[in-house]
Amino acid sequence: MTRQFNTKRTLITTLIILTLLLTWYISYSTEQGMRNDFLIQTQIGANSIDANLVKKLTGTPADLKSPEYRQLKQQFANIIKVNKQLHFAYLMGVRPNGKVFFYVDDKPDGDREGSAPGSPYDEAPKEFNEVMRTGVPVVQGPSSDSWGSYASGCAPVIDPKTGKTIAIFAIDFATGSWYWDIALHSALPVGLGVALMLVVISFFITKQNSILLKKSEERYRFMFDNNPQPNWIFDMKTLAFLEVNEAAIKHYGYSREEFLSMTLQDIRPPKDLPLLLNDIRLSSVNGLYKATERRHIKKNGDLIYVAIASHTVIFNGRKSAHILVHDITDRILTEAELIKTKNELEKLYNNMDEAVLSVDLIHMKTLYASIANQTVFGRSPAEFLDNPRLWFDVIHAEDKPKVETDFLVLYSGEKLNHEYRIIRPNGDIRWIEAKIKPTLDENGNLIQIDGIAYDITYRKEIETKLLESEINFRRSIAESPVGIRVVSVAGKTVYANKAFLDIYEFDSLEEFTSTPAKNRYTPESYIQHLQRKEKRKIGIEESDYEIGIICKNGNIRYVKVSYKEILWNGTIHFQVVNIDITELRKSEEQLRKFASYLQNIREEEKVSIAREIHDDLGQILVALKIDMGMLKQRVSKTNVFDQSSDILLKFDDIVDLINKTIVTTRRIMNGLRPELLEMYGFVGATKDYLREFEDRHQVKCEFVSNDSDIEMTPQQSLAFFRIFQEAMNNVAKHAKATSVKIQLQHTDNKLSLEITDNGVGLDKDNQIRPDSYGMIGMKERVILLDGKLDIISATGKGTCVRIEIPYYT
Structure with a gap:
């Protein structure tokens, strides 16, 4: 009986243990299935999230206005809408200090269960940080x-470009039905016995798994079909496409029927097939697999x-992916374009005479050195790449x-342009001009500098010499006995030496500049000053x-004023030289008076000579002509000589010669004293x-005047x-x-008065000598009248002599 009892007890114990084990197994299997x-x-939800949208989020309330935030919120709302058991879908990030915060969730803005962008999740389980760290x-x-x-x-959520985790996607499942389902599947078999329990538990497990599988398939199908990124499922053995979503059809250009009749090999370049097989092998081994930079071929032949x-996954009973x-x-x-541009820039930099340097100040690393x-x-x-502080170490100690x-x-983000000295390894000291551009991060911290450096030693030496030259130049101006002032392009006097101030009898430059120009010039000179200003405006x-x-x-x-362009303090100015010619003017006036006096004496002397020729020589010639006429008459009456006719002819020749002498005498007298000038x-x-000149020289002459009076x-x-x-x-x-034109104009x-001929003109090698008597005489006469004389001529284009004098009626 004891034995039977022990057997029964053992049986009962075994049954209880089996029941408990079965209950635990059913509960564990159910929970693991639900977890998987x-x-x-x-x-699937994480894979459907576009990493580019996430990277544009800032994790701050500013995201509320971004389209990326709205797009993700709508996507999460759709996920919750499909599965009623899901309570919450949200995207989280982790700060550098390990704190978890919300990017976006499925709740409408302002919902009390929702969380604003950047809100901390203080109750976040530690598993969230592990997911962020491990990517599992x-x-x-x-x-x-x-x-x-x-x-x-x-x-x-993985960044396809870097393969790094950039965010965490999470969904919450209400646990009220969770525990009830587990308890339901584990409690019933205990009351019905081991055998019945096994049958019932088996039935319920099958039923429950079927329901869960159906729900899972529905959710999976919705998320698969509505994913904005191309998705497909393929047989891992045959590589045949088993299913594709609408995004794949639109992106690749194949119809669904075409896709389902193809294999993965059809969308891969032939050279990439070994890589494809390796990807499938790794995916089969690891379950989860990621790959970047794979090449696919669209229907239109485009390579992407x-x-x-x-x-x-298991799809329709087949091992698939x-x-x-x-x-x-x-x-x-x-x-690729950036790499090409970088290479071109590097080539350009290496062909430049200027040194190019880029330094990362956060990691103290030289990024580039030309x-x-x-x-x-x-x-x-290489030395700059090894030592990111070398650019500073080589600076002369006095300039650091x-x-x-x-x-x-x-x-502060401003660019820097400065000059300093460096010491080369051989001890040479060189001057450097450096232009540096800073790069700041979003918080305003300086993180990188990029600079270009020039060797300006030669320029500095020239500047030093120029400075010494300018010092000497300024000293020579200051000590010059000639009045000199320096004027800007705008017309402002910036400097005047003592000799200049002495001419005006001013004590300082300020006194000169504060005196209006109208008060410094004589009325006539002020008008001329204004005229010169107007001419400058038009480039004269x-x-x-x-x-x-x-x-x-x-x-x-x-x-007397003359000016020329100079550099003053590195900019263009004008040096205006002022020479006091007051005494010279007085001397010239005295000389002019003396010249006028001499000219008058010459003219009077000419008049006197003309008068003497008229009174003496003229009368003698006339008397001689009369006497010769009377002598001729007497000879012709006497007929003493046999050759009287020859003698009479000789008398005629002598009389003709006397007439010519009289004409010549009159011309000389007219030259010495133009009687017609006094008469007409x-x-x-x-x-x-002109009438006499035209007859004598056979040159056509024309006289023109715009004023007959x-x-x-x-x-x-x-x-x-x-x-x-x-x-x-x-x-x-x-x-x-062949012709001469005389113009008199008022x-x-x-x-x-202009005398213009159409003759051979004058070339540069045959100009009228300025010291010739004729030129001197013309100049003297014009100067005495306060006028000016111009002679304009060119080879083959004739000559024009122009006289202009003041004339007041």
């Missing part, structure tokens, strides 16, 4: 917090670059404090001229002279006539002209 299903749902998805819980009791699925995420595709073609092409560093600093690029001070502006410059000035004490002085004035005398003083008419005679004499001797208080 939950894990797959979480991973987990199901955590069930556990309780201020939101309730939930089981949480967590999966990493993709990043893929793969995990193995679910693939999520991200097209990274634009990124790859951009990176070949020219060897030439400028005497250090190889200044450079450190200059460097401070970079922290007068570099030499004379002015009349009013000194401080009221005295009037005359100054300049115009009449000129016309008469011009009255000249005797001095003016005589001067004009003498100059006219000299010009016509040159025409007869040298011009070989305009704007000016009287001008």
Whole structure:
């Protein structure tokens, strides 16, 4: 009986143990199935998230206005809508200090259960940090917090470009039904017995798994079909496509039927097939597999670059793999273009004479050093790459404090341009000009500097010499006995030496500049000053001229002014030289008076000679002519000689010679004293002279005047006539002209005379000598009338002599 009891007890104990074990097994299997299903749902949700959207989030309230935040919130809301058992879907990040915060969730803005972007998740389980660190998805819980009791699925969101985890995607499952399902499947078999329990438990497990599988498949199908990224499932043995989503059809251009009749090999370049087989092998071994920069071929033949995420699944009873595709073609092409640009820039930098240097200040690392560093600093690029502080170490010790001070502006984001000395390895000291551009991070911290350095030693030496030259130049100006002032392009006087101030009798430059120009010039010179200003506006410059000035004490002085362009303090100015010609003017006036006196004496002497020739020689010639006539008559009456006819002819020859002598005498007298000038004035005398000139030299002459009633003083008419005679004499001797035009014009208080011929003209090698008697005489006569004389001529284009004098009616 005891034995039976022991057997029964053993049987009961065994049954109890088996029941407990079966109950535990059923509970454990159910929970693990639910966890695996939950894990797959979480991973699919994480894979469906576009990493580019996440990278544009800042984790601050500013995200509320971003389209990326709205797109992700709508995506999470759709996930919750499909599965009623899911309570919460959200995206989290981890701060550098390990604190978990919310990026975005499925709740409407303002919902009390929702969390604003950047809100901390202080109750976050430690598993969340592990997912962020390891990139391995987990199901955590069930556990309780201020939101309730939930089981949480967590999966990493991977950046296809770097392969790093950039965020955590999580969904919460309410645990009320969670525990009830487990208890339901584990409690019933105990009351019905081991055999019945096994049958019932088996039935319920099958049923429950079927329901869960159906729900999982529905959720999986929805997330698969509506994923914005291309997705497909393929047979890992045959590589045949088993299913594709709408995004894949649109992106690759194949129809669903075409996809399902193809294999993975059909969308891969032939050269990439070994890589494809290796990816499948790794995916089969690891379950989860990620790969970047794989090449696919679209239906239209376009080659694209993709990043893929793969995990193995059982699809329609076949071992398969679910693939999520991200097209990274634009990124790859951009990176390739950046590499090309970088290479071109590096080539450009290495061909430059200037040294280029880039330093990462956060990691104290030299990012780039061009070949020219060897030439400028005497250090190889490798030395700069090994020592990121070398650019500072080579600075001359005396200049380091200044450079450190200059460097401070970079922290505010301003560019720096400064000069300093360096010491090369051989001990040479060189001057450097460096231009530095700072780079600040989003918090305003200086993280990188990029600079270009020039060797300006030669320029510095030239500047030193120029400075010494400028010092000497300024000293020479200051000590010059000639008045000099320096004027800016805008017309402002910036310097005046003592000699200049003495001319004006001013004590300082300020006194000169504060005196209006109108008060410094004589009225006539002020008008000329204004005229020169107007000419400058249209590009006409007068570099030499004379002015009349009013000194401080009221005295009037005359100054000869000349100016030229100079550099003053490194900028363009004008050096204006002022020479006091007051005494020279007085001397010239005395000389002019003396010359006028001499001219008058000459003219009087000519008149006197003409009178004597007229009174003496003229009368003698006339008397001789009369006597010869009377003698001829007497000889012809006597008939004493046989050859009286020959004698009479000789008398005629002598009388003719006397007549010619009389004509010549009259011409000489007219040259010495133009009687027609006194009788008819300049115009009449000129016309008469032209008639005689035209007959004598066979040159066509024309006289033109714009004023038929011009009255000249005797001095003016005589001067004009003498100059006219000299010009016509040159025409007869040298011009070989066929015509001459004389123009007398009266305009704007000016009287001008032009004698223009069409002769051979003058070349540069055959100009009228300025010291010839004729030229001197013309100049003297014009100066005495305060006028000016111009002679304009060119080879083959004739000659024009122009006289202009002041004329007031």
